Amino acid sequence: MSSLTTTVKAMVFDTFGSVVDWRGSITRDLTRWGQENGFEADWTAFAVKWRSMYQPSMEAVRSGKRPFTILDVLHRESLEVLIKEFGLEAMTEAQRVHVNKVWHRLDGWPDAVGGLTRLKSKYIIAPLSNGNISLLTDIAKYTGLPWDLNLSTEVFRCYKPQPQSYLGVCAALQLEPGEVMMCAAHNDDLLAARNVGLKTAFWPRPTEHGPGQTTNLVAAHDWDIVARDIRDLATQMGV
Structure with missing residues (x-):
């Protein structure tokens, strides 16, 4: 784990479902x-x-x-x-x-603001979401999400899981794929990111879709980090 905390420079987050409810x-x-x-x-x-x-x-x-x-x-x-x-x-x-x-006008999950604030003390943090720029900006203001910048896929004129969305982040931040960690509660998003070289972190949101949810309850692959929530992710990333 210590190698991750020195290699990773930026952490980007799926937003709908992963950070906000x-x-x-x-x-x-x-x-x-x-x-x-x-x-x-x-x-x-x-x-x-x-x-x-x-x-x-x-x-x-x-x-x-x-x-x-x-x-x-x-x-x-x-x-x-x-x-x-x-x-x-x-x-x-x-x-x-x-x-x-x-x-x-979406509310963050209870761990979101606190966990992100801790991560921001060491890493660049941003949403990597299919939400457009104004939408993500308004959510951040409404909920208090402490992003360093806004990496809506609108910037890259594509939608996840297209590879250019993940690689666009690397280009924008002038980082190698291995220096960027995709963080999400959705296994398919992480798989697409891993396929182009990003590091990955997963946590479950078992009530995102309601009491009958059957998907994304557990990590489907050996992601670099599997956490309980964003606060636990911050702990595992050394902050």
């Missing part, structure tokens, strides 16, 4: 908003369905079927489908804009 946050936010504005829905089901549209919408960009399009726009397109599906057509344009920006 999208499902719980959206449910809480829209439940409150719905009560205040006269809209009723199963907001947990709404959040889960919205998230299920995330990968297919990005795949159209990754495959080249459409030009690079930021996540806020993809989320809005998905939202329009959900509005019809959940019978919420009475929403005004201003309300739709507000609801779409719920992704900018």
